[in-house]
Amino acid sequence: MASTIGERLAIAPEVAEALRGGRPVVALESTLISHGLPYPQNLEVAVASEAAVRDAGAVPATVAIRDGRMLVGLEADDLETLANAPVGSVMKAARPSLAVALAAGGWAATTVSATMIAAHAAGIRVFATGGIGGVHRGALGIPGSAGPPTLDVSSDLEELARTPLAVVCAGPKAILDVPLTLEYLETRGVPVVAIGQGELPGFYARSSGISAPIAVDDVEAAARSAALHLGLGLGSAILLCVPVPSDAALPEDVARDAVEQAIAEAEASAVHGPALTPWLLARVAVLTEGASVRANTALIVNDARVAGQIAARLP
Numbered sequence: 001m002a003s004t005i006g007e008r009l010a011i012a013p014e015v016a017e018a019l020r021g022g023r024p025v026v027a028l029e030s031t032l033i034s035h036g037l038p039y040p041q042n043l044e045v046a047v048a049s050e051a052a053v054r055d056a057g058a059v060p061a062t063v064a065i066r067d068g069r070m071l072v073g074l075e076a077d078d079l080e081t082l083a084n085a086p087v088g089s090v091m092k093a094a095r096p097s098l099a100v101a102l103a104a105g106g107w108a109a110t111t112v113s114a115t116m117i118a119a120h121a122a123g124i125r126v127f128a129t130g131g132i133g134g135v136h137r138g139a140l141g142i143p144g145s146a147g148p149p150t151l152d153v154s155s156d157l158e159e160l161a162r163t164p165l166a167v168v169c170a171g172p173k174a175i176l177d178v179p180l181t182l183e184y185l186e187t188r189g190v191p192v193v194a195i196g197q198g199e200l201p202g203f204y205a206r207s208s209g210i211s212a213p214i215a216v217d218d219v220e221a222a223a224r225s226a227a228l229h230l231g232l233g234l235g236s237a238i239l240l241c242v243p244v245p246s247d248a249a250l251p252e253d254v255a256r257d258a259v260e261q262a263i264a265e266a267e268a269s270a271v272h273g274p275a276l277t278p279w280l281l282a283r284v285a286v287l288t289e290g291a292s293v294r295a296n297t298a299l300i301v302n303d304a305r306v307a308g309q310i311a312a313r314l315p
Contacts, residue, residue, distance in 0.1 A: 012073025056308025
């Protein structure tokens, strides 16, 4: 029975050929297909993300789990199956649940951490996602509150600290405690780089209002930084943050107010744990009358495009 990650990989022929030939490849996660957006938007975004990677000169490798194998590169029929699966029928696989997902059989979608594990094992150096998870509000306690700390910290952060990839995103999800997320990443040795601006992107908005730890002028400079970081063998990922396209971005105050209201409502309704992030994202979508969903879909595709550009520039 296969027992190592490498033995569990099933790399699509196109992806395998590109890796053998030293051509650029970009890994893409699959939870946005099965858990992030409704059908058919989820399928449209998945297809558009793969096309954006190709347009940038790289080969896309969407990652998912099926029948005990980690698929690195999906066929069109696979994307359709994941996108149209009944709600609740596809498990969400992260590092803590990866072995369970592989043992369970059937389909599972990979989160940031599981996708990074598969991509690194396959020899892929660049991964694109929408936004990373991080430190949730109240994870370390809330000043003046009688409630205990929740310790709700995404496994994404530990994966970034232990798996060396160039990860392209639109910043931490706006529902998080972004300053604490940055502190956590700094402590764990993960460089956080904003591309083309001095402030960290705000996921739904172009800016979070928080200065980026590191800023570079453009994709060329980001690729140079990524190549050097990975080449040094430091063991951690480098997080490359690109703002949502301006024509789909929410104004910073609109995004902030919607997030704050959603968080307050979640606290009042005692929503917590794994249910919190999808609940908050859905509530923000209602509060912004769908504008946050349009921003989310635009940034996912844009991140894939930029990841392809970076992958094509790595030596």
